[in-house]
Amino acid sequence: MNEWIKRVLARVKTMWGQWQMSQKLIFFGIIGVTVVGVVLLLLFSAAPTQVALISQPITDPQQLADIATRLDQEGVPYTVTAENIITVEDQRTAQRMRAILTREDLIPSGTDPWELFDIERWTLTDFERNVNLQRSIMRQLEQHITALDDVDAASVTIVMPEEQLFADQQNPVTASVILTPKPGSDLRESRAKIEGIEKLIQFAVEGLVPENITITDPSGVTLNNFENLDDFDRLELTRRELAIVREQETKYSQAILSALSEIYGRDRVEVVNINVDMDMGKRTEETQEFFPITTVEDNPRTPFDEREYVLSIPRSIEQIDENYEGTGFNPEGPPGMEGQTPPAYQDLDGLVGRWGNEEERINNEINSRLIMEEKSPSIDRITASVAIDGVWSWSYTDTGDVELKADGSIVRQYDPIDPDELAAARELVEHAIGYDQDRGDAVSVRHIQFDRSAQFNEEDERFRRQRQIQMIVLYVLIGIAVLLVSFIVFRLISREIERRRRLHEEELARQHQAMREAALRSAEEESAEVEMSVEERARMELEEMAINAAREHPEDVAQLIRTWLTEE
Secondary structure, rough: OHHHEEEEHHHHHHHHHHHHHHHHHHHHHHHHHHHHHHHHHHHHHHHOOEEEOOOOOOOOHHHHHHHHHHHHHHHHOOOEEEOOEEEEHHHHHHHHHHHHHHHOHHHOOOHHHHHHHHOOOOOHHHHHHHHHHHHHHHHHHHHHHHHOOOOOEEEEEEEEOOOOOOOOOOOOOOOEEEEEEOOOOOOOHHHHHHHHHHOOOHHHOOOHHHEEEEEEEEEOEOOHHHHHHHHHHHHHHHHHHHHHHHHHHHHHHHHHHHHHHHHHHHHHEEEEEEEEEEEEOEEEEEEEEEEEEEEEEOOOOOOOOOOEEEEEEEEEEEEEEEEEEEEEOOOOOOOOOOOOOOOOOOOOOOEEEEEEEEEEEEEEEEEEEEEEEOOEEEEEEEEEEEEOOEEEEEEEEOOOOOOOOOOOOOOOEEOOOHHHHHHHHHHHHHHHOOOOOOOOOOEEEEEEOOOOOOHHHHHHHHOOOHHHHHHHHHHHHHHHHHHHHHHHHHHHHHHHHHHHHHHHHHHHHHHHHHHHHHHHHHHHOOOOOOOOOOOHHHHHHHHHHHHHHHHHHHHHHHHHHHHHHHOO
């Protein structure tokens, strides 16, 4: 270990001896800056931090001045930030000054009243625990209510009185809620939504009953006062009943159109009127049915029915057989005395009486069924009126062309609907709406000629435009054909003229060459010296070259001559 320290010190000395003076100064400067920074960091970290007296900015200058004056009276140093937040030196001073400001009503409006309880301490009293519980319930309720689609904001206040010893002295739990509906929401008019919010509040607070809940909007209108909503409920019920009737009418109308449109076409069928009378009253019907008892079931393997029925079966039988025999009426007096039998009964003395009574009671058992039905709503009557148009068709001439009137419109003919088809269509409509004669339903299907003037005018105009387009196309094709033929004839004539002119020029060139050659031969024969100038010889050579070029490339020479003529 000592050897390693010695080696390190030796290396440091060697490096220190190799450094220049500027490097040594930089090294001492870095060490000095580091020490100063550490000292400043320790000083600032040991300084007390500022604590906000009230977390929210104080926007009212007068309130800010009053609080500053009260702090000066207490001798508390404070600082006002750029955001108008007052800070003091420690948490203890902030707690003491909050209590003083609350006592003297100097807390700015809009400050959270529960902020005074947001104090960190080692122990909590029962009152503070109850306050925190109350705050938690209120905040949770506000979050639940604002989570609804129709609520933009909510403010909940719950009052939980202290528990009393006797129940008759206990004050009830109350809640007041201010709801701000979203734009376009029907929260104010929807009783079901208000009742849902009321139940949400009731079940969130123990001991809270609906009578002690008040829900208002920002304008102060009570929303859960359902006694004033009776007229609205009646109108809402009427609206729903009419919606059900319209839904049924639309359903039957679509069923009719679906049944007839595929046969006659959608433009030939029109549901003139369909009316559904519905009973929206709620009624309960109780029906008791008695039916026979099946003793032998049907055998499904046979084509006939083997079931046997009996109307009833004996459940209990009671028989009474009573017989009596004895003397007639023998009235006598007390013992030892003569009887005082009236004369009418003395003649009956010694007669024997008889009595017979036979009774038979049979209790039979029958099948019964008790049916209870609750009907709401029900259809009382359906009326439907349907109109069907005939068939329109175009008239054609013997040549197969469309027959036209003097104004250029199309001649049409109308074929009405056969009565048998109307009867079949009526049967289809009756099946589509569930026709019931006993219910008083009425169905009317009639053949009516529809007004198709607008349709015919559109067809005529379209037909005229089509004919005009056909004629224009025909004339254009004829003009193009004439132009093509004229161009072809012009090209043929031009080529023939060019060919003849070229032959004529070649013939003239041959004649000139022949005359020149004849003149030369005659001059040679006469041994005459022909003296020619330099220009004449150049011209003759040029003529020979032109003649040779005309023989080899006649078309190019003709084009060249044509160009010369054009330039001249």
